[in-house]
Amino acid sequence: MKTNKQQYRLSEPPSGRTLATLYEEIGGMHACRRLSERFHDLVADDLVLRAMFPKNLSVLTEHFALFLAETLGGPADYSAKRGKPRLLCRHAPFPIGPPEVERWLHHMFAALEDLGVADTLQQPLRDYFTQTAPTLSDPFISFYQMPLEPLRAALDKTRSLATAIYEGRTLLRDAAGRWDLPRVRLLLEYGALGSMPDALYRAANAHVHGRDDEGCAVVELLLQHGAEVNGRCGVGSMTPLHMAARRGTVAIAKVLITAGADIEARDTKGETPLRRAVNCGQEGVACLLLAHGADPLSQDRQGRTVQEIALKGRPNIGKIFSK
Numbered sequence: 001m002k003t004n005k006q007q008y009r010l011s012e013p014p015s016g017r018t019l020a021t022l023y024e025e026i027g028g029m030h031a032c033r034r035l036s037e038r039f040h041d042l043v044a045d046d047l048v049l050r051a052m053f054p055k056n057l058s059v060l061t062e063h064f065a066l067f068l069a070e071t072l073g074g075p076a077d078y079s080a081k082r083g084k085p086r087l088l089c090r091h092a093p094f095p096i097g098p099p100e101v102e103r104w105l106h107h108m109f110a111a112l113e114d115l116g117v118a119d120t121l122q123q124p125l126r127d128y129f130t131q132t133a134p135t136l137s138d139p140f141i142s143f144y145q146m147p148l149e150p151l152r153a154a155l156d157k158t159r160s161l162a163t164a165i166y167e168g169r170t171l172l173r174d175a176a177g178r179w180d181l182p183r184v185r186l187l188l189e190y191g192a193l194g195s196m197p198d199a200l201y202r203a204a205n206a207h208v209h210g211r212d213d214e215g216c217a218v219v220e221l222l223l224q225h226g227a228e229v230n231g232r233c234g235v236g237s238m239t240p241l242h243m244a245a246r247r248g249t250v251a252i253a254k255v256l257i258t259a260g261a262d263i264e265a266r267d268t269k270g271e272t273p274l275r276r277a278v279n280c281g282q283e284g285v286a287c288l289l290l291a292h293g294a295d296p297l298s299q300d301r302q303g304r305t306v307q308e309i310a311l312k313g314r315p316n317i318g319k320i321f322s323k
Ligand code: HEM
Pocket: 049, 052, 053, 054, 060, 063, 064, 067, 082, 087, 090, 091, 094, 096, 100, 101, 104, 105, 128, 129, 130, 132, 133, 136
């Protein structure tokens, strides 16, 4: 079986063992799965962490087990299934601060204990987790929830906060992603980079029930401050219109189209906003896109048209193509 012993090699841990040679010693895939299961059972009961994790933890539990196996020098199945680990990128959407890191480590260490992993093997694992977990936390986290006036005072004191970027995260990106209009306005007032594509992308990707008006106002404000309407972001290199199509926010899709969004833009999978709307069963946005001239016969990489996909696989949305 293909192994990946070199990929995540860390400096030699104090115990003299390297992380990337622990796989067999710890008990192979069976042990990695048991550790992941125990850890996620503990997470499931944690009131602080639970809301951040998906409702059904089984897929994540398997991914984490595969990741662990690969990191410890076992088969490279994680990379084969999920691509490069890119932990920073995968954790970026979550509000991870010092308390979350502490809880996470607490449960991981408890899981290691519960499974009776020998101390000599636990040490390199603990070292790895202790070094890695804090790097996934967000340095701006305390500012996200800060009320407006203290935030204004913090910006007066340290103006560069408005433009600070850490691993692609910014205060503006967070505020835009929560459709927090007053905060977006304040940050732009202090020179936050409205032109950075990520804020608009996050605003278009958000969905806050019953607050579409605020979402639209945030999108309009970002566009006024120079956000590129067709700016691409994320792993799939999607445009804001792709995101609004997936989320089904018709009002935001309208604002983007009025501002010149490319209706036939293709993401890295070669899919258009209309195809994304169909994939996600978003009838309202699909109707809007068709009304603005989106091509129902545009083909994906396999040569299938959007119309074909809708008629065959999406009965709820297929009806708008058969009219
Ligand atoms: C050493 C530290 C950590 C490692 C090695 C790690 C690793 C991973 C891996 C491999 C995944 C699965 C990614 C995939 O779907 O392919 C994952 C998901 C996740 N991790 Fe971590 N993680 C760490 C720390 C943390 C911390 C401190 C938190 C905060 C509580 C956290 C929260 C999450 C969440 C919420 C997901 C689910 C993502 C989703 O919904 O797809 N992780 N982590």
